[in-house]
Amino acid sequence: MRERDRITAAASVLAWAGVAAFLVCLLVRMVAPYPRWDLLGCMSVSAVAAAVWWLRARGRPAPGGKTADFPGRGGRGTSRWWPARRGVLVSVAFIALYMPFEALSASSSATTPTLAAIISSGPRIATVTITKVHYTHRKTLKSIGTYFVSGVTVKAPGPDHGTVERLKGTVEQSAPPRPGDRVGALYAPDNPEAGSYLGRLSALRSLLGGPAPPGEFGLLALYGLVPLVLARLSYRTATTCRSIADGLGEGQPHTLRVRVDGATAGSFHRPFPSATQSPRLAPGLRLSSPGGSRDLFHERCLDPEGLASALSNQQGWLYWVPMAEHRPEWVTDAVLVLDDGRYLCGVTPLGAAPHMLQGEPLGGPLPGPEPSRAIGPYALWHPRVHLPAAVAYAVSFLAVGLIAAGAGYRNGTLESICLILAAAGPIAGLLSIRFQRQRYLRELRRRTGGLTASVPNEGNSV
Incomplete structure (x- = not known):
């Protein structure tokens, strides 16, 4: 397990800065000749930062490396229980990545051989008059x-003063056009055969290297509010665990002195599941104590074997609230507080198996704010879990690089393939992680004899 240090944190910030710069470059200059060296430069920064993050997160901590501290209230070094908000933040990342992808898609679709022919022949932007509507x-x-969408003929100024060119083109409007309507046009007076673009003047100026049209800015700004709201909600609802009671339910808590003895996995239910609910398969830690043991299941984003190896033989106290009525596969919220002050939130089974110790009820109030900081955040999974996803992300990144380099220019099929790969890569990566992690947890449960819920449809657990 590797904890966050300053270099890893800086690499994360730099990678996202490259993504933001990529979007800014597209908005400032929507269309430009290929290759787009500004976009490729931003991608290079993100690629180097991501590589540094991955190597630091997988490798051993550097000698003398400092762990970043997250000060909490009262001057204590508290940090939020980050896995509780990880699902929301993954959604935020996907939405944030879509914004530059949408801008790149619009830019690449506008950069066509027709536009290149108009620019090479001396472009002009003018307000023209529709003389005939062919179809709508x-x-x-x-x-x-x-x-x-309408096909029209327009009357545009010609190359010489007083001459008129009749150009054919396509216009998209909220209402059907009529002869005599005025519309913006981008064309080459000296080469009318090159074609023309019809539309709003702001959109046509963006085709000549200007900023994105106001509609594109507005759409991205509106879309950008979604990740900001989700991130805000995530930070508001995540548990800080300044005291043990933050991670427990109501009732008489029990406590047990434990030692981290290894990794396990199990499938379980929350109390009172619905008839259609499937059991949840999750990783966990096997906690030993004189005379028996207990299991603590935690979020699936933590590698159980990596976590157990990093915390091997660490001692602490496990706190949970039993229930009078329970079934063997039911679980309840629990908090493990190690002797060094770090804490791990999760759930522990309510069943009464012979080896499962029930602990001792606390005679008085819960201890004070003993937890100092959350365990983690980097307990990476075995490479076999993430390797297919890493390949999918790399293919997506390469597809974006090919678009920015102009590989799809004058080749619509190749451009379409690159856009599909760029959009599908992250989705395929997440699905691959989910599938590989599910297989891994099933194998771990068989090896360690973890909890198995006695309900159908276990293969559909999530």
Whole structure:
């Protein structure tokens, strides 16, 4: 297990700074000639930072490396129980990554051979008049509603003063166009055969290297509120565990002096499950005590064997609140507080197996704010769990790099493939981690004899 140090934290910040810079470059200059060296530079920064993070997180702590402290109230070095908010933060990361991807998709679709021909022949932007409407198709998208795509002929100023060019093009509007309507046009007066772009003037200026149109800014700003709200809710609901009672339910708590003895896994239910609820398969620690043991199951983002190895033979106190009515597969909230002040939140079984010690009820109030900081945050899983996901992320990153380098320019099929790979890579990576982790936990449960819920559909546990 590796805890957060300053270099690892700095690498995380630098990687996300590269993503933010990537988005800013696209918004400031929506369309530019390939290769986009500004975008490739931002990607290089993120790639180096991610590599440093991965190597530091997997390797041994550097000699003399300092662990970052997260001061809490009252001057104590408390930190929030970070796995409780990890699911929300993963969603935030996905939404945040979509923003530069959406901007890149819009930029690449606008960078076409037609645009290159217009630019090479001397582009001009002007407000023109529609003289004829050839066809109009009504389209509907959930994101923007109903709009109309029309093929029109427009009257535009020619290369010489007083001359007029008749250009054909396609225009998208919220209402069907009519002859005499005015619309913006980007074209080459000296080369009308190169084609034209029709639309709002702000959108046409972005095609000549200007900033993204206001609609794109507004859409991204509105979309960006989602991760900000989710992150805020995550930080508000995550447990700080300034006292043991923060991680326990109501009732008479029990305590047991324990020692970390190894890793385990098990499937269990929360009390009073619904008829359709499937048991949850989770990693855990085997805690030994004179005369028996108990299991403490924790969040699936923590590697049980890596965690057990890092905490091997560490001693502390386990706190939980028993229930008068229970079934063997039911669990209750629990907190493990090690002698050095670190804490681990989780659940412990309520069953009364012969080896499962029931601890001693506390005669008085719970101890004071003994927990000082959460265990973790880096207890990485075995490489076999993350290797397929790492490959998927690498393929997605490479696809984005190919788009920024112009590999799909003049080749719509290759560009479409790169966009699909870039969008599907992170999703495939998460699904792969979920599948590989499920297999790993099942094997660990068989090896260690972990808790098995006596209910059907165990294979569908999440």
